[in-house]
Amino acid sequence: xxxxxxxxxxxxxxxxxxxxxxxxxxxxxxxxxxxxxxxxxxxxxxxxxxxxxxxxxxxxxxxxxxxxxxxxxxxxxxxxxxxxxxxxxxxxxxxxxxxxxxxxxxxxxxxxxxxxxxxxxxxxxxxxxxxxxxxxxxxxxxxxxxxxxxxxxxxxxxxxxxxxxxxxxxxxxxxxxxxxxxxxxxxxxxxxxxxxxxxxxxxxxxxxxxxxxxxxxxxxxxxxxxxxxxxxxxxxxxxxxxxxxxxxxxxxxxxxxxxxxxxxxxxxxxxxxxxxxxxxxxxxxxxxxxxxxxxxxxxxxxxxxxxxxxxxxxxxxxxxxxxxxxxxxxxxxxxxxxxxxxxxxxxxxxxxxxxxxxxxxxxxxxxxxxxxxxxxxxxxxxxxxxxxxxxxxxxxxxxxxxxxxxxxxxxxxxxxxxxxxxxxxxxxxxxxxxxxxxxxxxxxxxxxxxxxxxxxxxxxxxxxxxxxxxxxxxxxxxxxxxxxxxxxxxxxxxxxxxxxxxxxxxxxxxxxxxxxxxxxxxxxxxxxxxxxxxxxxxxxxxxxxxxxxxxxxxxxxxxxxxxxxxxxxxxxxxxxxxxxxxxxxxxxxxxxxxxxx
Numbered sequence: 001x002x003x004x005x006x007x008x009x010x011x012x013x014x015x016x017x018x019x020x021x022x023x024x025x026x027x028x029x030x031x032x033x034x035x036x037x038x039x040x041x042x043x044x045x046x047x048x049x050x051x052x053x054x055x056x057x058x059x060x061x062x063x064x065x066x067x068x069x070x071x072x073x074x075x076x077x078x079x080x081x082x083x084x085x086x087x088x089x090x091x092x093x094x095x096x097x098x099x100x101x102x103x104x105x106x107x108x109x110x111x112x113x114x115x116x117x118x119x120x121x122x123x124x125x126x127x128x129x130x131x132x133x134x135x136x137x138x139x140x141x142x143x144x145x146x147x148x149x150x151x152x153x154x155x156x157x158x159x160x161x162x163x164x165x166x167x168x169x170x171x172x173x174x175x176x177x178x179x180x181x182x183x184x185x186x187x188x189x190x191x192x193x194x195x196x197x198x199x200x201x202x203x204x205x206x207x208x209x210x211x212x213x214x215x216x217x218x219x220x221x222x223x224x225x226x227x228x229x230x231x232x233x234x235x236x237x238x239x240x241x242x243x244x245x246x247x248x249x250x251x252x253x254x255x256x257x258x259x260x261x262x263x264x265x266x267x268x269x270x271x272x273x274x275x276x277x278x279x280x281x282x283x284x285x286x287x288x289x290x291x292x293x294x295x296x297x298x299x300x301x302x303x304x305x306x307x308x309x310x311x312x313x314x315x316x317x318x319x320x321x322x323x324x325x326x327x328x329x330x331x332x333x334x335x336x337x338x339x340x341x342x343x344x345x346x347x348x349x350x351x352x353x354x355x356x357x358x359x360x361x362x363x364x365x366x367x368x369x370x371x372x373x374x375x376x377x378x379x380x381x382x383x384x385x386x387x388x389x390x391x392x393x394x395x396x397x398x399x400x401x402x403x404x405x406x407x408x409x410x411x412x413x414x415x416x417x418x419x420x421x422x423x424x425x426x427x428x429x430x431x432x433x434x435x436x437x438x439x440x441x442x443x444x445x446x447x448x449x450x451x452x453x454x455x456x457x458x459x460x461x462x463x464x465x466x467x468x469x470x471x472x473x474x475x476x477x478x479x480x481x482x483x484x485x486x487x488x489x490x491x492x493x494x495x496x497x498x499x500x501x502x503x504x505x506x507x508x509x510x511x512x513x514x515x516x517x518x519x520x521x522x523x524x525x526x527x528x529x530x531x532x533x534x535x536x537x538x539x540x541x542x543x544x545x546x547x548x549x550x551x552x553x554x555x556x557x558x559x560x561x562x563x564x565x566x567x568x569x570x571x572x573x574x575x576x577x578x579x580x581x582x583x584x585x586x587x588x589x590x591x592x593x594x595x596x597x
Contacts, residue, residue, distance in 0.1 A: 080230030161287030169253035326367035397427035481511035502537020509544025
């Protein structure tokens, strides 16, 4: 039989076999994606000379429009495989504003290949080894925040939505661990390499994506990269209209699961492709709502409500948008901007609509549970709905966090801590979960733990309003009034809300600053004649001033107004001075909180 010529390049510990398209490192096969292989060949063949970026893109992608970022990413992957960085380039130099140059010494060899039978055996062995690398099991995945390459901040909701919905879709698959949104979104806006982030997150692979508009079309580039090798497992560029984003979300989740070689049941395939609207415009409004919700400010919650309301107007069958709307109403109520009698019917209607449309949706059961707890004080129905939400999705951190709120209200403090810690384990960097754990510690009378937890939360997000308020509460309960007042004043400067003013006036009263407490009290009582002010906020100031009769008068008003802060009266430390009063016992009875639950 005729022999063939074997063509190889050798540099450092590497041998590049052009015939078999294999890269070897000290006898071990190294998997290379096709474009990365072609890039390495091109650079070696032009070694010692600068290859311009334009020329490289023309050679590597002759029939496709690609951007420079594609080239940069493949250069990055190649450097990772070769064990170098841009700063310490052993093989590939970056020539500023021009291109790249392969600068290492290369030995080129041309030799006759061994007899076919022997060669086939070697190829089979190499293939087997390479397959072991290529098909390494991917058990964990980090979906990095999609980068918005445009100058239009209004597209942030879309870029966030692409990555967030891939996370949600893939998180439905039990055989794959997905890094939570809060973990990966810590890298948003940072100059962090996706592989470095993947290693920090302990992920086997990362999904990196970018989006930019081109006229009426969105250009979306997505890559699936193996963290251990830096090898691209899959990559694609899409040109889609805004109206096609919903379909693209399903396509991306399905393609990624296929590339990871996940064996899915028919039910899992169904869940993976599940979405709750076929209306692209409604979907975009839903993405906007999620974007604003995740900012956790008064103004942004208002925008989230408007967005979700628009989504359900466009698609009255959009169950997920209804549940998100109900959840936002309930969360927004903590800020005390709208009266409970305004929020309660809207929240309940949205929650029931979600359940009527899809009673398998954990978000819908959670929304109804919160309504039952916050406004109706139907404790048994609330717990049933919380339990159902968690049963449908045991990894639903938001549900466990709210269930912990409920258990604390019932005085079941140890059970509350278990749920809070589970929520934290599921979503370790979620601002709300971290803030609530601090709030839990306050009500469990572990004030030092509360302060430590809340300071940690604010280190991660200094602008998180609720964490600032809760930290002020913790310092006040510990007796460190100056620090507590300082934190509450900072929070009041940012959002001068009645809830914050109530706790600030309470702090002034306990600190002996009676005049300042009275000033806030007068301001809130005057304001309550024109707009809604949580009566509990006024009751707190009277309690700190020792005005017991006025305190109970405003607590009764809070009960009549369904003021949600009363739900934690059984455990709230700020009313400890009232517990020996028979009127306090009577109020607990009316709230159905007097007996151990």
